[in-house]
Amino acid sequence: MSSTLASTGFTQEAFDSFLAARDEPGWLVDLRRQAWARFKELGMPARNEEEWVRTDIRLFKLERFGFPTGQFLDGDMPHSLLAEGVELGGSTATRDSANAGTQLSEKWASQGVLFGDLAELAAEHGELLRPYFERRVVDPRRDKFSALNAAAWAGGAVLYVPRRVRIDQPLHAMSALSDGGVDLNKTLVILEEGAEATLLTETASLTHHGGGLHCGSIELIVEPSARLRYVNLQNWGDQVWHFARQKAHVASRGGIQWTIGALGSRLAKVNQHVALIGEDAEAQVNGVMFTQGRQHLSYNTYQHHVAAHCRSDLLYKAALQDESRTVWRGMIKVDRLAQRTDAYQRNDNLMLARTARADSIPGLEIEADDVRCTHGSTSGRVDEQQVFYAMTRGYTRQEAVRMIVEGFFQQVFDRIPIESVSEALGEAIGRRVRAIAEP
Amino acid sequence: MSDFVAVAHPAEVPDPGSMLVEVEERLVVLIHAAGHWYALDDVCTHDGGPLSEGPIDADAKTIACPRHGAKFDIRTGAALTMPATKPTVAHEVKVDGDQVLVRLKSGS
Numbered sequence: 001m002s003s004t005l006a007s008t009g010f011t012q013e014a015f016d017s018f019l020a021a022r023d024e025p026g027w028l029v030d031l032r033r034q035a036w037a038r039f040k041e042l043g044m045p046a047r048n049e050e051e052w053v054r055t056d057i058r059l060f061k062l063e064r065f066g067f068p069t070g071q072f073l074d075g076d077m078p079h080s081l082l083a084e085g086v087e088l089g090g091s092t093a094t095r096d097s098a099n100a101g102t103q104l105s106e107k108w109a110s111q112g113v114l115f116g117d118l119a120e121l122a123a124e125h126g127e128l129l130r131p132y133f134e135r136r137v138v139d140p141r142r143d144k145f146s147a148l149n150a151a152a153w154a155g156g157a158v159l160y161v162p163r164r165v166r167i168d169q170p171l172h173a174m175s176a177l178s179d180g181g182v183d184l185n186k187t188l189v190i191l192e193e194g195a196e197a198t199l200l201t202e203t204a205s206l207t208h209h210g211g212g213l214h215c216g217s218i219e220l221i222v223e224p225s226a227r228l229r230y231v232n233l234q235n236w237g238d239q240v241w242h243f244a245r246q247k248a249h250v251a252s253r254g255g256i257q258w259t260i261g262a263l264g265s266r267l268a269k270v271n272q273h274v275a276l277i278g279e280d281a282e283a284q285v286n287g288v289m290f291t292q293g294r295q296h297l298s299y300n301t302y303q304h305h306v307a308a309h310c311r312s313d314l315l316y317k318a319a320l321q322d323e324s325r326t327v328w329r330g331m332i333k334v335d336r337l338a339q340r341t342d343a344y345q346r347n348d349n350l351m352l353a354r355t356a357r358a359d360s361i362p363g364l365e366i367e368a369d370d371v372r373c374t375h376g377s378t379s380g381r382v383d384e385q386q387v388f389y390a391m392t393r394g395y396t397r398q399e400a401v402r403m404i405v406e407g408f409f410q411q412v413f414d415r416i417p418i419e420s421v422s423e424a425l426g427e428a429i430g431r432r433v434r435a436i437a438e439p
Numbered sequence: 440m441s442d443f444v445a446v447a448h449p450a451e452v453p454d455p456g457s458m459l460v461e462v463e464e465r466l467v468v469l470i471h472a473a474g475h476w477y478a479l480d481d482v483c484t485h486d487g488g489p490l491s492e493g494p495i496d497a498d499a500k501t502i503a504c505p506r507h508g509a510k511f512d513i514r515t516g517a518a519l520t521m522p523a524t525k526p527t528v529a530h531e532v533k534v535d536g537d538q539v540l541v542r543l544k545s546g547s
Contacts, residue, residue: 056487
């Protein structure tokens with residue numbers, strides 16, 4: 001056995017034991033205790049809350065899970081899709097929220113870059129990281145899941161890049177989950193002024209049909225003129241419950257390109273939020289989703305224009321087969337001071353089965369009066385004429401459908417400049433596509 | 440094919456009345472109306488609303504979604520009124536002694 005899990009439930013006693021087993025600075029323990037108090041106050045989200053109306057979690061039993069207290073000794077790790085064939089500047093991994101090792105190239109470590117296990121680095125570099133923790137980019141009071149993660153996060157990666165350090169090799173972080181395991185990872189990325197980095201994060205189960213719980217958070221802090229390329233591939237087993245809040249703060253002239261791949265989990269409820277808080281900041285958000293079986297993936301995106309002269313561009317594409325379901329709710333929020341905003345959001349859905357369902361709900365909330373904000377949404381089936389044409393050229397029906405699905409996603413793949421990422425996503429999706437029934 | 444799973448005692452569900460039960464990781468609304476038992480997926484096909492929280496009309500053999508009022512035939516799951524247009528899944532129910540048992544529709 002490579003790790004031990006204590007599924008004691010999220011009780012006060014278990015929380016006290018969890019804290020006692022960790023040697024953390026007082027300020028961090030205080031933050032955890034505040035979040036724990038909030039966790040205990042809050043009930044599970046009500047079904048009539050707009051965010052949860054289309055996502056039914058009545059079958060989710062929180063009491064079946066508990067604090068991850070395991071130590072990773074050795075054992076299997078899932079195969080990485082994103083790191084294959086890539087020359088990495090560093091990598092870190094967790095399994096069931098336990099640190100499974102880190103390496104960082106001396107070239108970057110010598111320039112002051114910190115990368116690795118969040119708990120370890122928070123203990124070693126507490127004074128440096130404390131202000132970023134205290135910024136609470138993801139609000140721990142927002143709901144029961146965000147409070148749980150803030151109180152009980154364990155494992156996860158931190159990347160800190162000092163001023164004007166430009167990392168030209170991707171870094172990779174893997175979070176693995178054993179069947180029935182618990183992952184409460186928190187990811188914290190800080191790019192100081194003028195810094196640049198590419199971080200590929202990936203979640204995966206040890207088995208395709210593995211279950212478990214992920215309740216996570218991602219905080220991305222992009223300081224003035226910094227540039228972050230961030231890829232987050234969710235590839236859990238198909239029985240995993242996935243709850244996540246993810247948020248970026250982008251300061252003036254900063255930029256983020258944020259790509260999400262969502263392939264796994266039984267049910268996923270994700271809030272992805274980009275706040276452009278300094279003038280002339282920009283964000284490009286890409287989403288690739290493929291669902292099958294009875295999967296339910298719900299993504300709530302929020303492009304928040306706080307400052308003037310900022311640009312945001314979001315494209316989410318989903319293909320659905322079997323009885324799966326996706327929900328995308330997108331909002332562009334433009335504050336009163338955010339004049340000259342240029343914002344766009346689009347969601348396209350390709351229905352590979354009549355029994356699949358995609359809910360696409362774009363929204364705009366604009367308080368400024370000199371902006372350009374547009375949005376679009378499409379949902380459609382595979383064009384039988386295209387299938388027929390491909391089959392006349394010698395392709396099987398499955399190959400034809402696979403090509404059409406690949407073509408559907410090409411638009412978003414073209415926006416991802418990291419070749420290994422678009423190739424990995426394309427291959428993973430291609431393997432999942434089955435032939436659709438003839439009409 | 441799934442097996443019958445015991446989900447309730449007959450006295451637990453008034454007539455007319457309904458009860459939310461879990462059958463093999465699936466939410467099912469068990470319905471007792473005019474002396475008969477029925478079971479449907481607890482999902483309104485319009486917006487995913489919980490049928491178990493909606494009113495039953497025992498004479499008309501319908502259950503209505505509490506969100507937007509779509510009505511479903513409790514015998515077949517057929518969508519009878521807007522805004523639902525697709526049926527919800529109906530499952531097999533039987534009473535055996537002091538147990539009400541549900542068998543999920545095969546392939547559902």
